[in-house]
Amino acid sequence: MATVQFKGIVKKFGDNLVLNGVDVDIKDHEFVVIVGPSGCGKTTLLRMLAGLEEITDGEILIDNLLVNELHPSKREIAMVFQDYALYPHMTVEENMNFALRLRKMDKAEIASRVAEASNVLQLNKFLKRMPKQLSGGQRQRVAIGRAIVRKPKVFLFDEPLSNLDAKLREEMRVEIAKLYQRLNATIIYVTHDQVEAMTLAGRIVIMNHGIVQQVGSPIEVYRKPCNLFVAGFIGSPTMNFMTGKLALEGEALFFKNEDIKLSIPPYLLSDAKKHDGREVVLGVRPDDVLVERDGEKCSDKVQGVLEVCELLGHRENLYLKVGGMRVLATVEAFFNRSPGSAVTLCFNYKNMHVFDKATESRISE
Amino acid sequence: MKKEMSAAAKRRRLNHLLLHAGLFLFAAACVYPLLRIFSVSLRPGDKLVSMDLSLIPAGATFVSYAKLLGDTMFLRWLWNSLLITLATSFIGVSLASTAAYAFSRFRFPGKKVGMILLLSSQMIPAGMLILPLFLMIMKLKLMNTYLGMIIAYSVSSLPFSIWILKGYYDTIPRSLEEAALVDGTSQVGAFWRIILPLSTPALSIAFLFNFTTAWNEYLVARVVLFSSQQYTWTLGLFELQGQYITQWGMFAAGSMLVTIPVLCVFLYSSKWLISGLTLGSVKG
Numbered sequence: 285m286a287t288v289q290f291k292g293i294v295k296k297f298g299d300n301l302v303l304n305g306v307d308v309d310i311k312d313h314e315f316v317v318i319v320g321p322s323g324c325g326k327t328t329l330l331r332m333l334a335g336l337e338e339i340t341d342g343e344i345l346i347d348n349l350l351v352n353e354l355h356p357s358k359r360e361i362a363m364v365f366q367d368y369a370l371y372p373h374m375t376v377e378e379n380m381n382f383a384l385r386l387r388k389m390d391k392a393e394i395a396s397r398v399a400e401a402s403n404v405l406q407l408n409k410f411l412k413r414m415p416k417q418l419s420g421g422q423r424q425r426v427a428i429g430r431a432i433v434r435k436p437k438v439f440l441f442d443e444p445l446s447n448l449d450a451k452l453r454e455e456m457r458v459e460i461a462k463l464y465q466r467l468n469a470t471i472i473y474v475t476h477d478q479v480e481a482m483t484l485a486g487r488i489v490i491m492n493h494g495i496v497q498q499v500g501s502p503i504e505v506y507r508k509p510c511n512l513f514v515a516g517f518i519g520s521p522t523m524n525f526m527t528g529k530l531a532l533e534g535e536a537l538f539f540k541n542e543d544i545k546l547s548i549p550p551y552l553l554s555d556a557k558k559h560d561g562r563e564v565v566l567g568v569r570p571d572d573v574l575v576e577r578d579g580e581k582c583s584d585k586v587q588g589v590l591e592v593c594e595l596l597g598h599r600e601n602l603y604l605k606v607g608g609m610r611v612l613a614t615v616e617a618f619f620n621r622s623p624g625s626a627v628t629l630c631f632n633y634k635n636m637h638v639f640d641k642a643t644e645s646r647i648s649e
Numbered sequence: 650m651k652k653e654m655s656a657a658a659k660r661r662r663l664n665h666l667l668l669h670a671g672l673f674l675f676a677a678a679c680v681y682p683l684l685r686i687f688s689v690s691l692r693p694g695d696k697l698v699s700m701d702l703s704l705i706p707a708g709a710t711f712v713s714y715a716k717l718l719g720d721t722m723f724l725r726w727l728w729n730s731l732l733i734t735l736a737t738s739f740i741g742v743s744l745a746s747t748a749a750y751a752f753s754r755f756r757f758p759g760k761k762v763g764m765i766l767l768l769s770s771q772m773i774p775a776g777m778l779i780l781p782l783f784l785m786i787m788k789l790k791l792m793n794t795y796l797g798m799i800i801a802y803s804v805s806s807l808p809f810s811i812w813i814l815k816g817y818y819d820t821i822p823r824s825l826e827e828a829a830l831v832d833g834t835s836q837v838g839a840f841w842r843i844i845l846p847l848s849t850p851a852l853s854i855a856f857l858f859n860f861t862t863a864w865n866e867y868l869v870a871r872v873v874l875f876s877s878q879q880y881t882w883t884l885g886l887f888e889l890q891g892q893y894i895t896q897w898g899m900f901a902a903g904s905m906l907v908t909i910p911v912l913c914v915f916l917y918s919s920k921w922l923i924s925g926l927t928l929g930s931v932k933g
Contacts, residue, residue: 336827357833369824373846383832430832 286347286360286437286470287312288333293342295328295494302328303494306342310487315464315471319481320491321517326474327366329491330440333472334363346437362431363440367447368423370415370430376402377411380429394433401432404466405459421452428463441473445480457483478518482506490514507635512644515567515637521601523567524611527641532560539566539638543607544586549633552648564647567637573613575602576628588627593619604629683908690714690901713898714906722877723903726885730864731910733795733881737802738859744803745810745855746848750840752811753818754826764815767808775868778805783872797873798881802863810855817851818844853921860914864907882907 288310295303303325310316318326331337333344335356344351351359362383370379377398384394402408405425415423424444431439441460445453461484464471475481481488482502490497490505490513498510509515515523528541530548537548537556546566553559576585586606594601600617603610604627613629621627638648684704691709701707717723751757752764782801791797821844829839845852867883874880877888886903889896 334827334831336830355835356827356830357835361831363828363831365824365828367822367824369822369828371825371828371843382829386833386838430828434832 287345288438288470288472289343289345289348290329290333291343291345293329293332293344294340295325295332295337296340301494303332303340306491306494306496308489308496308499310470310472313468313470315473315484315486316489317473317475317481317485317487318489318491319475319478319517320497322476324491325494326476326491327442330363330442330472330474333359333438334361334440335359360437361440362434362436362438363442364424364427364431364444366443368415368427370423370426372415375412375414376407376418376426376429379415379426380407380411380433383430383434397433397435398429401429404432404463405429420448421456424448424456425459428460432463432467437470439467439469439471441471441475443475444473446475446477453480460484478520482518488518490517492517508646509567509637510646512565512567512639515639515646519569521570521612521614523569523637524573526566526568526609526611528564528566530559530562530564532556539564541609543609546586546631547584548638552633552636553638554649559647562647563641565639565641565644567639568611568631569635570601570612570614572632572635573604573611574630574632575604575613575615575619576630577615577619584630585628586630588629590619590621590623590625590627592623593621602627686901686904689897690905692898694898713896713902716896717899717902717906721885721889721899722880723882723885723906725878726880726882727907727910729795729879730881730883730907733798733802734860734863734910736795736799737806737863738856740799741803741806741810741859742852742856745807745814746845746852747840748807749811749814749818750844752815754823764812767811770808775805779868779872782869786873792873793875793879795879798870801869801873802859802866805869806859806862809858813855813858814848814851817848821847849921853918857914857918861911864911 288308290306290308293303293306294301306325306329308316318329320326328337332339333346333351335351335354339352346359346361371382374382380398380401381394384397398411399408402411405428407422407425407429410418410422410426415426418426424447427444444460445456448456457480460473464484473480473484485502487499488502488505489499492513498505498514500508505514505518509518512525516525526539526541526544528539528544530553531538531540535556537550537553537559539546539548548556550556588604588606588611590602591605591610592603594603595617598617599614600619602613602615602619604613605611606629611629636648637646639645640647688704688706690713691711692706693708693710693712752760782805786792786797786801789797789800791800825843825847826836826839829843830836834842865883866881867887870881870884874884877885880888882903886900886907889900889903
């Protein structure tokens with residue numbers, strides 16, 4: 285297996301700047317997920333690593349070897365494509381052993397590798413079938429099998445589950461996680477689905493507009509998003525944002541806007557005087573919005589009105605209106621209040637995030 | 650309700666009948682000349698016009714066939730035609746398949762203009778190209794040679810073949826080639842191992858087009874070839890038409906015989922003219 289380094293990667297399509305100085309170091313045996321919205325440049329970055337896209341500027345190193353000018357076949361990588369990209373005129377077995385046949389590998393070795401991969405992926409029954417005779421999930425497994433038999437230095441996955449239905453996606457996600465545990469390979473996985481990113485990754489690279497926004501473990505990027513974009517992108521349902529101003533009253537710092545006044549504890553923003561008068565955005569995850577109900581009492585209360593309830597099973601999304609602001613609370617089912625009823629709520633300050641309004645960067649601890 | 654249903658069924662049946670009558674008429678119009686020629690080829694003597702409308706005429710004989718094969722150089726002309734046509738078809742398809750791949754997959758200056766130029770070259774009447782073709786082949790000192798004919802035919806059918814193949818390549822997902830590149834092929838390898846096997850329907854059409862065009866061509870052959878040893882069958886059959894007499898029996902027999910190679914090629918190609926070759930390769 286191998287390390288991968290992106291150093292100041294720039295990609296332009298004509299005048300369109302797609303990647304703007306991407307620097308990421310990926311360690312040996314690491315499972316890194318590159319996540320971001322459509323058009324953020326994540327797939328382009330992966331394709332550049334695979335050698336399928338030219339690099340405008342910067343360096344890509346695999347195992348400390350500069351690969352900028354190296355042909356894809358010489359990079360010792362295997363790639364699983366979003367649309368499977370199976371060779372339709374070849375059987376499953378021929379698809380899986382195509383790369384090995386090209387390398388003129390010993391026939392016994394080819395057979396053993398294909399047998400091993402097909403065992404792992406439960407493809408033994410389908411080896412003689414054509415791709416068109418397989419279901420979507422089976423095709424994706426063949427595509428993964430084709431990568432495994434190569435025993436490459438780095439596995440690249442380009443949104444491999446995005447064409448599958450929700451149930452199959454869940455199953456395949458578990459399969460890929462198990463596969464990683466088994467292979468212990470360096471894997472770079474591109475997706476726009478933050479659930480995939482959170483569940484699979486050892487480290488997440490979050491991208492937007494061709495720039496890396498944050499690199500960190502799933503819990504790091506969830507608990508300490510470095511800016512408004514990351515805070516809004518990671519976590520489902522999306523974080524609540526409240527725009528307002530910080531004001532010092534005596535020794536205490538308050539967050540104020542037309543609808544709400546909240547005291548900001550010192551463990552969130554330590555130097556209160558420094559922040560006096562600063563325009564900020566307060567971020568609270570729906571799980572950290574607490575509603576007063578039987579057995580649960582709120583302190584630092586805020587009054588709101590329930591607009592819509594969404595029952596998810598064991599949890600419930602409550603769409604609340606606090607003055608002119610909309611706040612989403614995810615609470616345990618069943619809340620049993622009708623829309624329009626008054627609700628008392630409060631926030632879990634320990635998990636609250638404060639961002640500078642102008643720079644959009646996190647300023648809270 | 651039942652009455653209404655039966656009225657609708659009757660209407661459908663009538664429409665069906667009318668449609669089939671129309672199709673039958675068109676089919677008859679297509680087959681009739683062939684049957685008449687077959688009939689003429691079997692008539693004793695060189696009778697083109699006859700009061701007898703039966704398909705197998707009275708006193709039907711294969712004398713015309715025997716005379717054509719025995720007394721003339723028909724087999725030689727057939728061989729010449731076959732040689733020129735096959736060479737033209739293989740060269741034409743080879744050139745078109747690679748050129749179309751470049752037009753489909755690569756970005757290069759003049760790509761759009763090139764495609765438009767290729768298309769517009771098809772709008773020039775064939776007769777207008779005779780003189781430049783004659784001059785070109787004469788300058789190359791290839792008059793009255795197979796090679797001269799092959800060059801003339803190959804280049805003239807190239808634009809159409811490129812358009813057909815380019816259109817087909819465009820429908821093959823690029824990710825297949827990219828997967829092949831990552832798996833270890835070169836760009837040429839990806840074309841050879843992945844794209845070409847998937848393009849057999851379009852390649853067959855291009856081959857058939859090249860074959861039928863070259864096989865039936867007369868005008869260019871008339872200009873380039875002048876010795877009867879080198880004649881293609883189109884020129885050869887024309888030889889049977891004299892100033893005072895035309896040997897219609899042999900003419901018809903020749904016309905029947907020349908359809909056999911084309912028929913064979915069509916029947917053989919039909920197995921490649923299948924759709925859905927790329928099914929299952931990518932998410933549909």
